[in-house]
Amino acid sequence: MEISADLGTLADSRQHHAPLELPKQNRSWLPGALRRMVLIRTAEDHIGQMVTAGKIRCPCHLAIGQEAVAVGVSKSLRPTDRIFGAHRSHSHYLALGGSLRALMAEVLGKDTGASRGMGGSMHLIDLEHGLRGTVPIVGSTIPIATGAALAAKMDGKGDIAVSYFGDGATEEGVFHESMNLAATLRLPVLFVCENNLFSSHLHISLRQPRDSVARYATAHDIPAVRVDGNDVVAVASAADEAIERMRREPGPFFIEAVTYRWRGHVGPRDDEDVGVRRKDDLVVWRKRDPVQRLYEALREAGDADSASLELIEREVLAEVAFAWAQAEQDPFPPPESLLSRVYGRPS
Amino acid sequence: MALTSYGVAIREGFEHLLSYHPKVFTIGQGLWSPWYVGNTMTDLEQQFGKARVIDTPVSELATTGAALGAALCGYRPIVIHPRVDFMLLAVDQLVTQAAKWRYMFGGDVAVPLTVRAIINRGGEQGAQHSQALHSWFAHIPGLRVVMPASARDARDLLIASVLCDDPVLYVDDRWLYGIEEEIGPPVELDLAWEGPKLTRSGGDLTLVGAGHSAWLCSEAARALAEDGVSCDVIDVRVLNPFDATLILDSVKRTGRLLAVDGDWATCGFAAEILARVAEEVPPSLLRAPSRRLTLPDAPAPTSGPLERSYYTTVGDVIAAARQIAGVRGDSWE
Secondary structure, eight states: OOOOTGGGGGGOSSOOSSSSOOOOOOOOOOHHHHHHHHHHHHHHHHHHHHHTSSOOOOOOOOOOTOOOHHHHHHOOOTTEEEEEOOOOOOOHHHHHTOOHHHHHHHHHHTTTTTTTTTEEEEEEEEBGEEEEOOOOTTTTTTHHHHHHEEEEEEEEOOOOEEEEEGGGGGGGGGHHHHHHHHHHHHHHEEEEEEOOEEEEEGOOOOOOOGGGOOOHHHHHTTOOOEEEEEHHHHHHHHHHHHHHHHSOOOOEEEEEEEOOOOSSSSSSOOOOOTTTTTTHHHHHHHHGGGHHHHHHHHHTTTTHHHHHHHHHHHHHHHHHHHHHHHHSSOOOTTHHHHTSSSOOOOO | OOEEEEEHHHHHHHHHHHHOOOEEEEEETTTTTSSSSSSSSSTTTHHOOOTTTEEEOOOHHHHHHHHHHTTTTEEEEEEEEHHHHGGGGHHHHIIIIIIHHHHHTTTOOOOOOOEEEEOOOOTTOOSSOOOOOHHHHHHTOOEEEEOOSSSSHHHHHHHHHHSSSSOOOEEEEEGGGGGGGOSSSOOOOOGGOOOOOEEOOOSSEEEEEEEEHHHHHHHHHHHHHHHOOEEEEEEEOOEEEEEOOHHHHHHHHHHOEEEEEOOOOOOOHHHHHHHHHHHHSOOOOSSSOEEEEEEEOOOEEESSHHHHHHHHHHHHHHHHHHHHHHHHHHHEO
């Protein structure tokens, strides 16, 4: 199918394989970012294995391959910001610093989970770090984040809201309603579209006449940038600039981060639910690995080597295993929580 | 003491909330216009500023979602949908997001969102400018549904809804805006303790309704009393979570039930009332089959004569009550 290719090389799986271009200054956060991305990948890989093993039953949508977006955006966020995610939000949760044990407990439906076992993988919350909620109804948190931005503007303390969603959500009407509202009321909401080119099984060329969604922001008079979503430096730099401006002068901003998911729409298999040319493409996309490209750049700069990477990987693996073991031991919600958590307690 | 109308009482509720609760704001269509919401919000934007009384684009879904987002961040927003029909565009945010938010995030997250929906029907407005649909929403766990039938409740239940930490659908009815009573100063009630109320006592028959239907029941009961038929009248007030205790106790005494509802019959709120009675009241205590009086299962017609037969009147309630009570003309059977 012919499609207008606004994304240029960003959508070309054969491009952008080289190590990242590192900034000359302020690089001290990058080893931490590498570790965070390895953590997300390792945790999600573990969750995938546990789904295959039948130990996790709830639907899990893995963000392996997309780690750089959440880690890059989170760099400039603070706990009083209000962040909302969607169905594929383990990465958003972990990038903000969410507890591994609470994540594992949540996907197991345990009382110690992030949502006390009432939400599962698709409903994560971590108020301590600013994550206000993630939900799987496509596009549904976009207006909610917009309203959180309205609250932030009323508070007048320079906080912002972040709305993470995928390219599929741009096909929902509420996305456009929310962008119009945010632009009209000048609300400090950062729209972050992770354009991974797929909505469930359908490639964007089968859903839209153009491959880039940033044009919708332009239509709503919202400033927008397109970035390589597998380049944590590029994402962080775009987010930094936008967020700094939004804190000073409330108003919306749009980032289209082009990326690719390595797994199926839901679950651990890499080919599940996916159509068009996926198998050949995936091999090439894996070479645009956000983790590897950052590592290679740090290695070339002398900030990392194979021993330091191995150490990170070993430590993270141990953290994940420990969190999982704890979560497996944790209790399920008590029987009365079936009814006692529907309404607030009367005063 | 002066009489206050239902419409003015709603405005008093807004005035109280905006005056004493700085986290309250209101958002929706037509709030800066004199004709969207009757006399219920007149000049609020001049009194409290356009930053707290926000008129919006025609985006019911985003507006409702935005209010939810603000509610999750410590505010107490009131979304205004000047017609129930248009609010249906916002159902995802109301039913799938707001109503479930506390539960799916562990039970401790407050969701102090109030959505005010106005039933605006009659006048040959037709199928898409007439719906009530409170029965649909009363079906949803996690969503409190409130329907005031008196001026006092119009004000005080609005205040209680907004001060509640759960999402509330507050449904008022334009057909009630003119009714008047003495209402005294505003009271801050805890919505969790509010429920159905006995507004009139009598031994022959239990009449139950919510909102405008409760008003129909009261009017009918007054006329029936003159015929020697004495009725318990119960104003439901809070449809969800629904506490039927008062209704069950009443029916156990009177042995007869007429549920009146301004929504459709099939799976409607009147059916819920009859179901509770069927489950909880021993058949030996029932002196007549329970009945419901609802809209016929058809969309609202526009043509005048059809519309006149579509909506339930006080006369219809009187006739049904007489039939249940076994009264023919002025004499008991």
